Amino acid sequence: MQWNWQQADWPNFTYDVENLALLEQKFLQSSGEVIGAVRHFSEDDSSQLRIELLSDEAVKTSEIEGEFLDRASVQSSLRQQFGLNTDGRPVRPQERGIAEMMADVYQHWSGSLHHEELFHWHSMLMAGNRHIETIGAYRRHDDAMQIVSGRLDKPTIHFEAPPSRQVGPEMELFVDWFNRSGPSGQAPLPAVTRAAIGHLYFESIHPFEDGNGRIGRALAEKSLAQNIGQPSLISLAYTIEGNRKTYYSELERHQRKLDITGWVIYFSNTILEAQQATIDRIAFFIQKAKFYDRFRGRLNERQQKVIARIFREGITGFKGGLSAENYISITATSRATATRDLQQLVEIGALTRTGERRHTRYALQLQEVRQSNVR
Structure with missing residues (x-):
């Protein structure tokens, strides 16, 4: 060779x-x-x-x-x-x-x-x-x-x-x-x-x-x-x-x-x-900044911790979507508290929810960035 x-x-x-x-x-x-x-x-x-x-x-x-x-x-x-x-x-x-x-x-x-x-x-x-x-x-x-x-x-x-x-x-x-x-x-x-x-x-x-x-x-x-x-x-x-x-x-x-x-x-x-x-x-960086501007002062410490954890995953997001079990693991809180926190995040428009019961998953609800904003 x-x-x-x-x-x-x-x-x-x-x-x-x-x-x-x-x-x-x-x-x-x-x-x-x-x-x-x-x-x-x-x-x-x-x-x-x-x-x-x-x-x-x-x-x-x-x-x-x-x-x-x-x-x-x-x-x-x-x-x-x-x-x-x-x-x-x-x-x-x-x-x-x-x-x-x-x-x-x-x-x-x-x-x-x-x-x-x-x-x-x-x-x-x-x-x-x-x-x-x-x-x-x-x-x-x-x-x-x-x-x-x-x-x-x-x-x-x-x-x-x-x-x-x-x-x-x-x-x-x-x-x-x-x-x-x-x-x-x-x-x-x-x-x-x-x-x-x-x-x-x-x-x-x-x-x-x-x-x-x-x-x-x-x-x-x-x-x-x-x-x-x-x-x-x-x-x-x-x-x-x-x-x-x-x-x-x-x-x-x-x-x-x-x-x-x-x-x-x-x-x-x-x-x-x-x-x-x-x-x-x-x-995505712009979306992240806009997200924190929208919800500044509206998230408790547990929610802030989870949101930061999701953002660390980058554009691809949390693998498989965020579950209640993930939330409990990240925050070391009870299931009842996790359920209340997640429901509130959905109500204020911070997260979207898909699926039912044990298949329920949550994702960040980000505002679309126009192409002109990144040119």
């Missing part, structure tokens, strides 16, 4: 430019919608939205790699990074590290890419990690860097990256390509095309012992931000995690060849889905 980096023309990727023109146009249009929506927020609301979107990205980019983090702890660390008030909760090194990296990408998107920046991100991600030899530098081990699955005695090799001795020269070429392909570089590329190529290129070198996927997605964020002239706030990892089997399948398929038209189209469409997810989540 010959991998892309073993082929004579590496790293000269080829792709069909004509197939990408409409995707590039849609990306720029959707970027305008996101930028326009955020501009209508107050400073406090804008800060809260930024924390929510970045924390979700931090959690999801880690989940893609099989690492599960506490969202509240990530948010607390992000708030500290942006100089905002925190709740003082304890934060594990891995949660602090991913929050620091996400904040760094957000704050320093405009600068040229340097090896030191990548090393800095890696050091943040690997904080507290005792299982790898090299932190804050490219890998040096002699063993082959392989992506494998299956049995230990008969593994399936999905990809094998260049040996460690080649990583330094390969990354010199990659960093040079990244900077030359930027909007102010000598060979600028359109936004989604550049992000797609850059992600596959970086993942194919796989320069670190661990953390390559998370750093590769951070590079895509930096690339897109440079092309639109400000942080994208795009829900890229949030979208990829929803269908990560396809993500890994497309990566594996296109790490065997240099014609990457299929990859660029796939990744471009993923970026567009991620933009729409961001737009939808901004609308």
Whole structure:
């Protein structure tokens, strides 16, 4: 099996430019919608939205790699990074590290890419990690860097990256390509095309012992931000995690060849889905603010706790809908009190009710946000 980096023309990727023109146009249009929506927020609301979107990205980019983090702890660390008030909760090194990296990408998107920046991100991600030899530098081990699955005695090799001795020269070429392909570089590329190529290129070198996927997605964020002239706030990892089997399948398929038209189209469409997810989540954020404005001072402590818990589930809502049993579990109250609280929430228009008896479920009653409000 010959991998892309073993082929004579590496790293000269080829792709069909004509197939990408409409995707590039849609990306720029959707970027305008996101930028326009955020501009209508107050400073406090804008800060809260930024924390929510970045924390979700931090959690999801880690989940893609099989690492599960506490969202509240990530948010607390992000708030500290942006100089905002925190709740003082304890934060594990891995949660602090991913929050620091996400904040760094957000704050320093405009600068040229340097090896030191990548090393800095890696050091943040690997904080507290005792299982790898090299932190804050490219890998040096002699063993082959392989992506494998299956049995230990008969593994399936999905990809094998260049040996460690080649990583330094390969990354010199990659960093040079990244900077030359930027909007102010000598060979600028359109936004989604550049992000797609850059992600596959970086993942194919796989320069670190661990953390390559998370750093590769951070590079895509930096690339897109440079092309639109400000942080994208795009829900890229949030979208990829929803269908990560396809993500890994497309990566594996296109790490065997240099014609990457299929990859660029796939990744471009993923970026567009991620933009729409961001737009939808901004609308949800507005709905949340309007909900609390409508019912300010009308909810008791138990009801406030449950409503906050439902909102934490995000756009998808409480899995299966809120039941009386859920309410009792969250508030540690009696069934009679839960029944009265839920009935009152329905009467004032805070919740809707469906089903009967043990099948009764409750959902938030949110006001629809017009598209003009998020453009």
